[in-house]
Amino acid sequence: MSLFATFNSIAFVVIMMIGLYTLIARQNLVKKTLGLGLFQTGIFLMYITLGVRDGGSAPILQEGADLAYSNPLPHVLILTAIVVSLSTMAVALALIIGVREEYGTIEADEIATIDRAEAEEGHEA
Amino acid sequence: MSDPVLLINVILLVIAVVTAIAAMWTRDLLGAVMLMGIYSLLLAIEWANLFAMDVSYTEAAVGAGAATILLLTALTRTGIREKAGPNFHPTALLTVLVTGGLLIYGTADMPRFGDPQAPATVNVAPEYIAQNVGKVDAGDDGPENDFGDHVPNTVTAVLASYRGYDTMFETAVIFTAGVCVILILRPLSPSARRETAQNQEDA
Numbered sequence: 657m658s659l660f661a662t663f664n665s666i667a668f669v670v671i672m673m674i675g676l677y678t679l680i681a682r683q684n685l686v687k688k689t690l691g692l693g694l695f696q697t698g699i700f701l702m703y704i705t706l707g708v709r710d711g712g713s714a715p716i717l718q719e720g721a722d723l724a725y726s727n728p729l730p731h732v733l734i735l736t737a738i739v740v741s742l743s744t745m746a747v748a749l750a751l752i753i754g755v756r757e758e759y760g761t762i763e764a765d766e767i768a769t770i771d772r773a774e775a776e777e778g779h780e781a
Numbered sequence: 782m783s784d785p786v787l788l789i790n791v792i793l794l795v796i797a798v799v800t801a802i803a804a805m806w807t808r809d810l811l812g813a814v815m816l817m818g819i820y821s822l823l824l825a826i827e828w829a830n831l832f833a834m835d836v837s838y839t840e841a842a843v844g845a846g847a848a849t850i851l852l853l854t855a856l857t858r859t860g861i862r863e864k865a866g867p868n869f870h871p872t873a874l875l876t877v878l879v880t881g882g883l884l885i886y887g888t889a890d891m892p893r894f895g896d897p898q899a900p901a902t903v904n905v906a907p908e909y910i911a912q913n914v915g916k917v918d919a920g921d922d923g924p925e926n927d928f929g930d931h932v933p934n935t936v937t938a939v940l941a942s943y944r945g946y947d948t949m950f951e952t953a954v955i956f957t958a959g960v961c962v963i964l965i966l967r968p969l970s971p972s973a974r975r976e977t978a979q980n981q982e983d984a
Contacts, residue, residue, distance in 0.1 A: 660787055661787075663787075663790070663894070667794045670881070673884075674798070676877050677805070677873050677874070677877045678805045680873035681870035681873035682805075685859075686855065687810065687863055689852075694801055694817075697821075706901045707833065708895045709897055710784075710897050712895070716934045717933040718933070725910050726831070726832045727901055727902055728906070729901070729909060731833045735936070736947060739951055739954070744958070745852075747962060747965075749854075750961065750966050753966060754965050754966070756858060756859045
């Protein structure tokens with residue numbers, strides 16, 4: 657029972673760490689963006705879990721009903737965060753398309769190689 | 782395990798974690814985007830299970846819908862194959878293990894799932910649910926000054942009233958992101974292109 661009661665605080669760390677691992681280990685820029693999105697959803701899970709209350713229902717008030725409502729504040733914060741995460745993802749993807757047009761690749765290590773080669777050419781010229 | 786909310790929560794999160802690992806593991810970017818769409822949908826069900834209804838339908842619309850469409854549109858311009866390479870990355874593994882260990886250590890004293898005595902539940906939440914925040918007590922003979930008839934959905938009340946500025950500037954964030962995308966992706970004007978070519982000739 658105690659494992660299940662603390663399951664979410666382990667699960668959100670696991671989800672965040674899968675995203676962080678992808679961010680570091682993978683070179684593909686689109687994959688890195690997906691990893692970043694995963695990292696954000698881990699944080700969403702932590703906040704929503706904080707708002708849960710035993711026997712609580714959705715925080716929509718009902719006339720004459722004596723209900724325990726779950727905490728609406730984490731929900732509001734995460735609504736904002738979801739929209740902001742979409743905005744950052746849109747800008748990141750636009751930048752990746754720009755990188756692809758400029759370098760012909762979206763692998764971070766290949767881009768670094770091209771940059772280094774160009775810098776050396778600049779020194780020789 | 783009598784609480785169905787907790788049971789469904791654990792089942793959904795296990796499926797979601799497996800989906801997330803699969804999405805990150807595959808080298809096929811199209812497959813990864815599809816798996817992330819499934820993951821978002823699972824999260825939407827999970828939010829509904831945890832009684833976060835507004836978050837649930839936002840996640841379904843934004844996470845599983847809009848984000849997937851954005852990613853697919855970007856994939857048409859970037860290609861759908863990821864370069865093959867080693868899956869094992871010692872530095873990444875070490876970083877993840879240390880960070881994850883510290884985070885789990887930090888969550889050790891967090892309240893248990895659904896604790897009615899949790900600080901988040903007993904502190905300010907009752908005020909917001911009663912929609913008392915912002916009410917001005919004008920004394921016994923003054924008129925009661927509040928927001929008038931409140932909407933029954935407390936999430937909407939907090940979002941549009943108590944955090945109104947925040948929500949207003951959230952639209953500014955979206956507008957800025959849209960302007961950025963247009964500026965990055967628009968083709969160069971003919972005069973700017975001539976200038977760039979001129980610069981390259983000079984260099």
